[in-house]
Amino acid sequence: MLFFSLFKTLIDQEVTVELKNNLKLTGTLKSVDQYLNLKLDNISTPDSFLDENGDMEHINNPHFAGLKNLFIRGSNIRYVHLKKSFVDCNLLQDAARRELAMEKREG
Amino acid sequence: MSFNLKQYLNTFVFVVLTEGYVIEGKLVGFDNHMNITIEKQIIQKQENDIISIEIIRGENIVIIGELDLEKLIKINEKIDEESLKKFYNNKAHKVYKSTKNKVDKTTIKAWKLFNQLRSKSDTKKRKLSINDDENMNIKRKTDLSIQ
Numbered sequence: 001m002l003f004f005s006l007f008k009t010l011i012d013q014e015v016t017v018e019l020k021n022n023l024k025l026t027g028t029l030k031s032v033d034q035y036l037n038l039k040l041d042n043i044s045t046p047d048s049f050l051d052e053n054g055d056m057e058h059i060n061n062p063h064f065a066g067l068k069n070l071f072i073r074g075s076n077i078r079y080v081h082l083k084k085s086f087v088d089c090n091l092l093q094d095a096a097r098r099e100l101a102m103e104k105r106e107g
Numbered sequence: 108m109s110f111n112l113k114q115y116l117n118t119f120v121f122v123v124l125t126e127g128y129v130i131e132g133k134l135v136g137f138d139n140h141m142n143i144t145i146e147k148q149i150i151q152k153q154e155n156d157i158i159s160i161e162i163i164r165g166e167n168i169v170i171i172g173e174l175d176l177e178k179l180i181k182i183n184e185k186i187d188e189e190s191l192k193k194f195y196n197n198k199a200h201k202v203y204k205s206t207k208n209k210v211d212k213t214t215i216k217a218w219k220l221f222n223q224l225r226s227k228s229d230t231k232k233r234k235l236s237i238n239d240d241e242n243m244n245i246k247r248k249t250d251l252s253i254q
Contacts, residue, residue: 019169020206021127031111039111043172055178063121063129063202066178071112071171073141076125076206 002099006092007032015040016081017072023061027070036074043070112137112171119176120145123169127203130161134171141165169206 007029016026017038027040048058058064112134121131122145132145147159 021123021125021169021203023203033111035110037110061202063131064172066175068173068175070173071110071115073165073168073170075166076169 001034002092002095003036004032004034006087007036007038010082010086013086014083017077018079018081019072020076020078025070025072030069033074036077038072038074038077038080040070040072041068043067110137110139110141112141112143115171115173119174119179121172121174122163123172123203124163124167125169125206126167127205129202130163131174132161135160141168143168143171169203 011029011031013029014026015029015038016024017040018024024046025040025043026045027043030039030041032038043064044056045058045061045064047060048056048064051057056064056067058067115134116136118134119132120134121129122143123129130145130147132147134143135146136144142165143163145161145163147161
């Protein structure tokens with residue numbers, strides 16, 4: 001549950017998600033659930049750009065045209081890239097140890 | 108447990124599957140295994156047009172994207188309706204790589220070679236005396252560098 005709560009703190013921040021089919025998506029995180037399924041807004045890929053009308057144009061993914069938002073199934077995510085300022089690694093490590101200790105005490 | 112798919116109900120979506128196929132249509136239903144049903148025909152000329160319905164098993168889904176239909180129609184204005192209809196009523200079109208870790212022939216060959224080399228190095232090890240630990244380490248390193 002630790003990483004679920006970590007991702008909850010990242011809501012409304014910009015993240016980059018790399019999927020197992022080598023697709024790389026950048027967007028603002030809108031919601032997370034317990035399987036780490038993600039919902040992203042304002043999607044862009046490394047090769048997409050804004051055209052004259054301010055619409056996002058995706059060259060390599062033409063069916064992304066007219067895309068509002070995206071639901072990503074957690075099981076197909078390989079990496080989530082975050083900015084360094086979003087996460088305090090020391091705090092995260094401490095929390096992980098504490099959770100492990102709690103589990104040991106209970107079970 | 109529920110997936111937050113309620114907002115997509117009865118909207119036009121595209122679904123990318125693990126095999127790399129893309130399916131476009133209207134999301135009609137989902138359950139708590141994330142199995143979803145999709146009405147395939149986006150463009151309907153008459154009300155009686157046959158709509159095919161597809162049920163997709165949840166574990167095969169990679170992403171579900173909500174589409175803005177007005178924008179889609181704007182983009183598709185240049186293309187004539189017949190070809191568009193054909194396109195949408197077609198079987199799913201493959202766009203992406205598979206997410207399943209399928210091994211290609213070259214890597215299998217490489218692994219076979221690697222295993223052969225390893226078995227050879229095992230026989231060498233037996234010939235060495237027990238005291239020659241350092242010597243063995245050096246040999247192993249050279250073996251690895253060859254591979």
